[in-house]
Amino acid sequence: MTKKKDVLLKIRDLKIEGYSDETWVPIIKGVDLTLHRGEVMGLIGESGAGKSTIGAACMGYARDGTRIVDSTIEFDGMELTTASESDKRALRGSRIAYVAQSAAASFNPSHKLIDQHTEAPLQYRLKKRMEAQEDAMELYEKLRLPNPQEIGFRYPHQVSGGQLQRAMTAMAMSCRPDLIIFDEPTTALDVTTQIEVLSAIRDIVDEFNTAAIYITHDLAVVAQMADTIKVLLKGEEVEEAPTREMLENPQEDYTKSLWAVRGFKSPQRKRPTDGTPPLISVRNVDASYTGGEKVLDDVSFDIYPGMTVAVVGESGSGKSTTARVITGLLPPSKGEVLFKGEPFPPDYRNRTKDQLRQCQMIYQMADTALNPKVRISEIIGRPAAFYSGLKGAALKNRVDELLDLIELEPAQYYNRYPPELSGGQKQRIGIARALAAEPTFIVCDEVTSALDQLVAEGILRLLDRLQNELNLAYMFITHDLATVRSIADEVVVMQHGKVVEQGPKDEMFTPPHHPYTDLLLSSVPEMDPDWLTTLLEERGVDNVGDAASARIDPNDPKITGASA
């Protein structure tokens, strides 16, 4: 692909302000962007970098409560900041299209997919209804949607998330635009579904030689999709370079730090050989929510003292339910949980104070895990006071000690409230609260998935250090295999409420795998820009995602071999 073709979109000194607390504050502080025809540019940055706002601005669109000031946005020779509303509207849908993050929320629930698809072509009188519908089916087929002839006649709630995201890409293509803005199109999807959507998007953008702006926070994803990458930080550009150059040779410190994230790896621990019983032992557990289907089906695994067991699986695989069974929030319908060889009362209300103390939990969303109206000193101090009966100066010393332990300056944080802290700091407070109970076992439920990568790495290092110092056992629930690689000692893979495979980490990451583990592992994007191409060549385009998991043969010899 020749790079220096006509310029399609030229943005100079983009400044966007948002209205908050009665004043206008800058969100985007002067970003330049040049996009050529047929070029795919990846916008990457952490949350709050302003990627999505820039994406909307490319269409001359400012969301409610934001405004574009003193900038030039030139699309194919037309200045969007001064253009009339109707001129801008005439571009949208026909020459610039948008693919939103949540397809489920962005399709109108009252209309069939195909009616929403054909709305723009009919609006611009590009096609007649029948032609537009046929074109839609063709696009559905190109995007490898099942039943392309029929799927468009369904309502959005009747179609799965990954399929909706592809239908939305098809809708964006309906007028064959010059530019498509993809706003985190795969962030809400599972890895195995993500790969289907990624390959479909890439192929169709290639086929029609459409220019695209691909917004994401995931470096590995952007490496597959983009020709050039622009890195953003807090509304400002850090650097821009062609994808390969950027991956091989990042210039700025910030970019380097982003690239270096996945470096951390904790040495793998082995199970004790002296016959110590497992700390937590889940035995043949079945569980279901009131009146619902079985969510867990015969789940068994052990967690030994001082070790980390990572429970991996996609959404709906039952990993969080397993945690609820262990903590006693959801008594199992069959089977039991043993603690140091003794049965644990199934309902947390029947557990003794000491049993409750032993087993603590750290949550995914630090925002909802900390009471916003309670001071840090009380959040951390309460478990210490509650379990150990500490009071006065002893309690304060203990809180200081805990704050030291999580690497926060006690004097500075003691009297503050959670909303004043950053995401990473909140997560550290969550850890301190768990530690305050002096537990032996901590459930970590997706503790890093809501955090930016650098911060997440800091949390992982902290957890690893604490584990060594305090001999803690972790059950680490995650869908992110990179996290598993860095911190786990043993891995349990779950699918549809069943354990499909389990074992020490090094074994789990070397073949032969259970086919599902294999699918899961191979679906995780890597930093290599050729990864998707190679993978699709190896597996075949029809052997990824849902199609592949449907194909897993229960009688595969690897299944019986590996899960023993």
Place this chain on the structure above:
Amino acid sequence: MGDILGLVAKRLGLGLIILLIISVIIFFMVELLPGDIATAVLGQGATPENLAALRKEMGLDQPAIVRYFQWLSGAVVFDFGNSIVTGASVTETIGERFANTLFLATYAAAIAVPVSIVLGVIVALLRNSIFDRVANVATLTSISSPEFFLGYILILYLAVKTGMFPAIASLREGMDFGDLLHRTFLPALTLVLVVTAHMMRMTRASIINLLSSPYIEMARLKGTPPWKVIVKHALPNAWAPIINVVALNLAYLITGVVLVEVVFVYPGIGQALVDAVSKRDFPVVQAACLIFAATFILLNLAADVGAILTNPRLRHPK
């Protein structure tokens, strides 16, 4: 479709049960009186013979539960027994008045519903503009004013000072329809003022809520013209909230009507209820309360059923 019918049937069943419970409350509340209705009617000075005779006559010698079922089976066919003050049949006393009340409420609703929905949508589209703020202050003021305040202001300015409308909304036999509308204009306008304010605010809130959903932004980013965004993308999803707003406010009308009828001396069921309460005419009180409650429940029921029927997720099950 089976799902929908099931849900609707379930909702109707629930409404029926609630109505039944309310009839129990209304009936047995009167039983709380020390002594019984007979003592209440005849007062403390009544002789035991008189009391016994009256009890016999009213069937009070039977147990309460039996009388409840007698009362209920009567109520189902609109027979509420006789007034203990006038001795006349309750149905005859309040039947015509109920029709009058329904007329007044319909009159008010016919003006208020279209006006307030249109205004509510306009204010929602102009949100945060100066008009929105003025409308906010105006509707809040209207909501906060007691019905009799608005009613008397209207009487003072539109009836007493200018003489455009009669201050007292009395009805005569054989009035022609135009005259009827003219005579009842002020009470209807009072109701309209109160209900419109409520309805406008609720419509505004639900439209704004709707306009902030991602699919509306998506429609805008698809280049859909603003009117089409409203008509094609917002409106089909707005039915449920709008039906809800209308039904809730019609229900609100029922309560407002009592005070307005008293202010304008309008011969409706509300005034009959107030009279009966001060005269402690329990059969009339019970009948009027049951009628009001039933209408109220029916309207809420209609709102819920409407919401179920317009929900695309339920109309097109997986």
Place this chain on the structure above:
Amino acid sequence: MSVFVIIYYTLLLGGSCLAAYFNKRSAFLLLFSLTLVSFVLGIIGGVPALKFVAVSAGLLAMAAMVSYGFREFLVAITSVNMAKELRTAPLTAGFGMFVIFTYAVAGIFAPVIAPFGEAEVIASAFAPADETMLLGADQLGRDMFSRIVYGARNTVALALAGTLLAFFLGALAGLLAATTGGYFDQFLGRMSDVIMSIPSLIFALLMLSIFGGDLANNTTSFWLLAGFAAVVGVLMVAAVSESSIIGWLIGLAVMAGVATVFAGFMLTIFNPSEVILVLVVAVIYSPRVFRLTRAVAGNVVVMDYIEAAKLRGERKWYLIRREILPNSTAPLVAEFGLEFCFVFLLIAGLSFLGLGIQPPTADWGSMVRENATLISFGELTPLIPAAAIALLTVAVNFVVDWMLYRSSGLKV
């Protein structure tokens, strides 16, 4: 064309032009649409209509200045955090706070402010206003102004008491239902559904028809009060004592004592018929409070920090007191204001119908009713107590509107 009309239009048009010149879009729109409206009004109503517009505009401007001044005054005398919040208050909220403050002063110092006693007959019936009687006399020859000042005390106190009781019962039940869940929650929810499906005014009339008359005596109202307090008390004991039998026994004993003291105390403030009125509105409005509290607390209960506290083994009372309440105060306070308006309007309506506060107690609703005949002579007098009611509800609503806006964090 009079000088007034010329000045009137000059000011409006000049103002519009200035606003347009300085790019004050909303001010321009407002002034110019007022000009256009004035054209129409001027043609229909002539000079008096324009004078009316001018006077209303003047009054609005006065109200705006008072509101601004009062808000700045509050900002100046309160703590830093409070002042920061107050600065976000729109003028309407400032106006509301000023009115509430005025009413509070009038209510508390009523005997000092009012020139005559509340039941003191000083003139002939419907005597016109003179220098001793600011607003003239009512149908029995009592001073209207004094009665309005006393009304601020009687009517508002009753409404406040009713709202407080409704809140004690409703909020406690709501918090308990949210933390307990299960059948208890379901049962209370259904029960409130049933009570709420009777329109409030109708239910009030039904209850008053029964508890009015002979039943409005000291003994009955004492027992009703004690009964109400007992229900609240049992809920309280259920929240605090967990499931220990000793806890229940001690709790119930304490509760019985408190209920008796409470009932006795209420009877020293209100007379029996007022007590019945307070209880009736409390019973009618507590389901509404329950439903809101349940919803607010329901949003908090699903938070992970509640789960963390439960897993720690914390008691229900700790959950309610330390975890849920601090996160529900803002919406609950706003709801208190809203409920107060409803209760206040209901009581005023009942009094207007002659079924609420009984004479000779000065009360705004009954004053409207007693003086209603004056309306047909084109007199404003009966509108004054009605306006007093409207003004207070408007004021509370203005403040609540601002608080709801703040607490929802809506930036639309």
